[in-house]
Amino acid sequence: MARVRIKRALSATSGTRAIGSPPLLYGMGPKVTYVPPPPPDAEDEIFRHYQTGINFDKYDEILVDVSGTNAPPAILSFEDADLSETLTKNVYKAGYVKLTPIQKHSIPIVMAGRDLMACAQTGSGKTAAFLLPILAHMMKSGIAASQFKEIQEPEAIIVAPTRELINQIYLDARKFSYGTVVRPVVIYGGTQTSHSLRQIFQGCNILCATPGRLLDVINKEKIGLSKVKYLVLDEADRMLDMGFMEDVRKLLSSPGMPTKEERQTLMFSATFPAPIQSLAREILKPDYIFVVVGQVGGACSDVEQQIIEVDEYGKRDKLLEILQSIGHERTMVFVKTKKKADFIATVLCQEKLPSTSIHGDREQREREKALHDFRSGQCPVIVATSVAARGLDIENVQHVINFDIPGDIDEYVHRIGRTGRCGNTGKAISFFDRKGDDEQKVVRGLVKILTDAHQEVPAWLEEIAFSAHGTQSYSSHPSKFASVDDRKASRGGFQEDNSYSGSSFTKAPAPAEEEEDWG
Numbered sequence: 001m002a003r004v005r006i007k008r009a010l011s012a013t014s015g016t017r018a019i020g021s022p023p024l025l026y027g028m029g030p031k032v033t034y035v036p037p038p039p040p041d042a043e044d045e046i047f048r049h050y051q052t053g054i055n056f057d058k059y060d061e062i063l064v065d066v067s068g069t070n071a072p073p074a075i076l077s078f079e080d081a082d083l084s085e086t087l088t089k090n091v092y093k094a095g096y097v098k099l100t101p102i103q104k105h106s107i108p109i110v111m112a113g114r115d116l117m118a119c120a121q122t123g124s125g126k127t128a129a130f131l132l133p134i135l136a137h138m139m140k141s142g143i144a145a146s147q148f149k150e151i152q153e154p155e156a157i158i159v160a161p162t163r164e165l166i167n168q169i170y171l172d173a174r175k176f177s178y179g180t181v182v183r184p185v186v187i188y189g190g191t192q193t194s195h196s197l198r199q200i201f202q203g204c205n206i207l208c209a210t211p212g213r214l215l216d217v218i219n220k221e222k223i224g225l226s227k228v229k230y231l232v233l234d235e236a237d238r239m240l241d242m243g244f245m246e247d248v249r250k251l252l253s254s255p256g257m258p259t260k261e262e263r264q265t266l267m268f269s270a271t272f273p274a275p276i277q278s279l280a281r282e283i284l285k286p287d288y289i290f291v292v293v294g295q296v297g298g299a300c301s302d303v304e305q306q307i308i309e310v311d312e313y314g315k316r317d318k319l320l321e322i323l324q325s326i327g328h329e330r331t332m333v334f335v336k337t338k339k340k341a342d343f344i345a346t347v348l349c350q351e352k353l354p355s356t357s358i359h360g361d362r363e364q365r366e367r368e369k370a371l372h373d374f375r376s377g378q379c380p381v382i383v384a385t386s387v388a389a390r391g392l393d394i395e396n397v398q399h400v401i402n403f404d405i406p407g408d409i410d411e412y413v414h415r416i417g418r419t420g421r422c423g424n425t426g427k428a429i430s431f432f433d434r435k436g437d438d439e440q441k442v443v444r445g446l447v448k449i450l451t452d453a454h455q456e457v458p459a460w461l462e463e464i465a466f467s468a469h470g471t472q473s474y475s476s477h478p479s480k481f482a483s484v485d486d487r488k489a490s491r492g493g494f495q496e497d498n499s500y501s502g503s504s505f506t507k508a509p510a511p512a513e514e515e516e517d518w519g
């Protein structure tokens with residue numbers, strides 16, 4: 001069933017619908033018949049992975065801050081992780097030899113039954129940091145094979161904001177649980193609902209879902225929630241902002257959903273603005289643990305960032321010039337609107353640069369085809385809106401180009417994080433039009449992000465940042481260690497580090513639906 005979302009104006013703090021805003025419409029629009037292709041079955045396809053990069057070992061040098069009482073100590077190796085034999089075998093088959101810092105800390109915390117808010121830079125292995133301990137714990141507790149039934153009762157629910165991302169998480173869950181009785185299932189919008197239901201009926205231990213489709217199947221009473229032990233919000237700050245908070249609240253108050261005391265709630269992201277941390281606390285147990293690897297909202301240090309001043313009219317030529325010099329290296333180009341994504345992709349194709357586009361106006365079939373063409377190298381360039389900014393893990397993306405700079409600094413961090421993953425290096429170029437509204441919104445945050453990542457800050461950009469309107473305090477000094485856990489900040493600790501951010505404190509991110517149909 002297509003889910004038409006209408007621009008919503010929700011109060012981020014209360015989660016209530018603003019007076020006068022239209023209701024959500026379910027079941028409107030043409031009937032969706034798309035059935036996604038089945039996931040790969042061959043073992044070598046399931047375990048296909050790319051190589052860690054030259055900077056993988058440097059992850060160990062990043063400072064880690066763990067806050068919360070009685071946090072279990074970090075583990076140092078997969079051998080210490082107490083995974084089952086099959087799980088350990090799968091981890092090695094997936095090419096994992098050494099834990100990343102977020103994995104070292106999160107695995108024992110989750111296995112000890114604690115709630116967790118975890119923040120670590122893009123591409124540093126957060127997915128395995130929640131999947132592995134959940135799977136290990138499930139297997140230890142002697143989980144029974146899930147049978148064909150018309151109502152399934154999953155033990156874990158994982159939600160993420162976009163269809164492509166949740167599918168990727170599902171493929172990881174399937175890879176790690178290979179050869180075990182655990183059955184992960186994925187459901188997301190833009191596909192036939194009866195297909196989603198059939199997948200669930202066949203057995204479901206871990207349900208990976210976008211929020212809209214999840215609520216659909218809960219409302220149809222095809223999912224029982226009473227056995228849920230784990231609730232994971234990936235890209236948690238996005239899941240708790242205005243675009244999705246109401247869906248999350250509905251999920252939490254659905255019949256049978258265990259209370260926060262009865263379940264384990266895990267939240268992961270590379271960014272976590274302070275106001276969202278406060279919201280997050282409402283759904284975590286009070287003694288949750290907060291792990292920060294590096295800085296909350298810090299950019300991946302393996303991405304070389306460059307800001308180029310170009311006005312709106314010069315962007316097209318500049319893009320062509322850059323792409324022609326790049327050759328056929330895999331590149332993601334981010335633009336502000338869906339129409340522009342198609343337009344730019346068409347222009348590039350006319351210039352003999354094989355390109356495709358992904359955005360919320362494309363049919364799900366087309367979105368998946370676009371990603372497939374990009375992953376396979378058939379189209380080395382993909383032009384995307386924000387729908388592709390978070391989480392996507394695509395091998396060998398060497399460049400990210402922000403044709404339009406996003407109006408939210410956290411979004412910038414996620415976008416450039418599509419390159420420079422897992423210790424590999426990457427380059428991000430952002431066009432900056434000094435007359436642009438979005439540029440004014442992010443300029444201070446941008447200078448801070450560049451400075452903290454030890455990137456060159458152009459003098460003209462610093463000048464604009466100094467004179468930019470807005471009330472956020474601003475420091476160009478790199479902080480050695482930025483915080484962190486908002487609980488500390490409110491007690492007076494780490495105040496200095498929280499001084500930044502184009503996002504923290506003042507921002508409530510715009511509703512996703514204004515621009516996209518995400519879930």
Ligand SMILES: Nc1ncnc2c1ncn2[C@@H]1O[C@H](COP(=O)(O)OP(=O)(O)OP(=O)(O)O)[C@@H](O)[C@H]1O
Nearest residue numbers: 096098099100122123124125126127270391393422
């Ligand atoms: N310990 C490890 N050893 C080798 N490869 C790893 C390890 N952990 C994760 N990876 C690989 O690194 C890549 C990035 O991991 P992942 O997608 O989980 O990052 P992330 O932190 O969730 O990023 P994002 O913030 O963009 O969502 C994936 O290809 C994953 O398989």
